[in-house]
Amino acid sequence: MQLSFLRPLYDRPGPWCSVYLDASADTEDAHPALDLRWRALRDQLQQQRADLASIEAIERVVRGHDPMPGDYGIAVFASHGRVALSEYLSAPPLRDLAAFAPLPHVMPLLAQRGEQVAWVRVLANREGADAMAVSAGGVPRRAHVTGREDFQLRRVKPGGWSQSRYQRAAMEAWHHNAGDVAAATVQLAEKVGADVVVVAGDVRATGVIAAQMPNRWQDVLVRTDAGSRARGADETLLDDLTVQTIAEVADQRISATLDRFGMQEDVGAGLDAVVSALQRNQVENMIIVDDPSATGELWVGPEPTEIATDPRQLTAMSVRDPAKVRADAALVRALVGTDAELTVLGPDEAPELTDGVGAVLRYVDAGTPGRGNA
Numbered sequence: 001m002q003l004s005f006l007r008p009l010y011d012r013p014g015p016w017c018s019v020y021l022d023a024s025a026d027t028e029d030a031h032p033a034l035d036l037r038w039r040a041l042r043d044q045l046q047q048q049r050a051d052l053a054s055i056e057a058i059e060r061v062v063r064g065h066d067p068m069p070g071d072y073g074i075a076v077f078a079s080h081g082r083v084a085l086s087e088y089l090s091a092p093p094l095r096d097l098a099a100f101a102p103l104p105h106v107m108p109l110l111a112q113r114g115e116q117v118a119w120v121r122v123l124a125n126r127e128g129a130d131a132m133a134v135s136a137g138g139v140p141r142r143a144h145v146t147g148r149e150d151f152q153l154r155r156v157k158p159g160g161w162s163q164s165r166y167q168r169a170a171m172e173a174w175h176h177n178a179g180d181v182a183a184a185t186v187q188l189a190e191k192v193g194a195d196v197v198v199v200a201g202d203v204r205a206t207g208v209i210a211a212q213m214p215n216r217w218q219d220v221l222v223r224t225d226a227g228s229r230a231r232g233a234d235e236t237l238l239d240d241l242t243v244q245t246i247a248e249v250a251d252q253r254i255s256a257t258l259d260r261f262g263m264q265e266d267v268g269a270g271l272d273a274v275v276s277a278l279q280r281n282q283v284e285n286m287i288i289v290d291d292p293s294a295t296g297e298l299w300v301g302p303e304p305t306e307i308a309t310d311p312r313q314l315t316a317m318s319v320r321d322p323a324k325v326r327a328d329a330a331l332v333r334a335l336v337g338t339d340a341e342l343t344v345l346g347p348d349e350a351p352e353l354t355d356g357v358g359a360v361l362r363y364v365d366a367g368t369p370g371r372g373n374a
Contacts (some may be wrong), residue, residue: 019082057081072089107326108292207223
């Protein structure tokens with residue numbers, strides 16, 4: 001999981017208000033219930049002595065957000081009277097939560113997000129296509145492509161002296177339109193850095209479109225005849241296939257990370273080793289087991305790599321007044337500050353990880369814990 005979307009949370013000093021709230025709006029009493037839940041969280045922030053300006057900034061987001069259908073949640077992070085990040089959650093949080101601390105409490109957001117896969121889906125026929133792309137950060141983009149050619153898009157029935165000429169014209173029109181769709185698909189895929197491209201709809205159209213996709217996109221392309229551009233068409237099958245394809249890509253990515261971790265011969269395993277590697281800007285991808293009940297703490301200084309299990313380590317690094325914070329908050333800040341990635345696993349998905357944490361390292365040298373100092 002790439003964490004660059006969290007940068008706004010570390011570009012300004014804390015302390016931070018972090019709020020997770022069930023904002024579901026599918027019942028008659030949704031608005032009064034939301035008001036009660038927010039009031040409870042507001043009271044918690046006040047009890048933690050959060051600044052009033054930040055509380056009011058979060059309240060404006062909570063009360064002013066655009067409601068979504070069904071069950072969902074929102075996460076909001078604010079400091080010094082300004083909201084730096086707010087996100088919809090695809091499902092309500094495990095529990096409503098309000099925290100005021102030196103660092104933002106982002107682990108519930110990351111655990112619920114899971115492995116993010118950027119994707120493009122194209123629903124095509126011989127006239128054009130409707131395309132949708134979603135970036136790894138969940139930002140949607142849409143495109144409607146109308147082919148340049150609209151003459152004789154359906155080949156004529158056999159018979160008549162001009163049959164072959166009209167059939168050739170139809171084939172050329174299909175080819176041109178497919179080229180337009182392929183170009184638009186590539187443009188969307190490049191914008192979002194797509195990990196998978198689903199081309200769906202008319203079987204002849206998808207074949208011509210797929211054939212015109214550049215080689216670099218062929219390996220991530222999935223063709224299906226599910227779906228139709230016809231008005232009122234049922235897209236359930238296409239939606240299911242898209243979700244399944246995205247899930248498979250996410251699983252493959254996690255498996256590859258775990259395989260690389262397993263090949264490191266026990267380096268990068270456990271909290272002490274991971275903290276040491278983060279100090280050295282050595283972590284490429286940190287693996288952590290999601291544990292909502294975790295209460296572990298670490299010590300930090302102003303810089304992302306100023307992280308330690310013992311405050312004396314930071315004192316030796318000339319850090320004045322180290323702060324004691326949630327371990328997961330300190331680890332994520334260090335990952336963001338060193339452009340590292342994160343893999344979050346459920347308890348039943350994880351290998352036997354010491355302290356529930358490990359790291360795939362960018363490099364290993366004599367100073368890496370577990371390799372000795374020779």
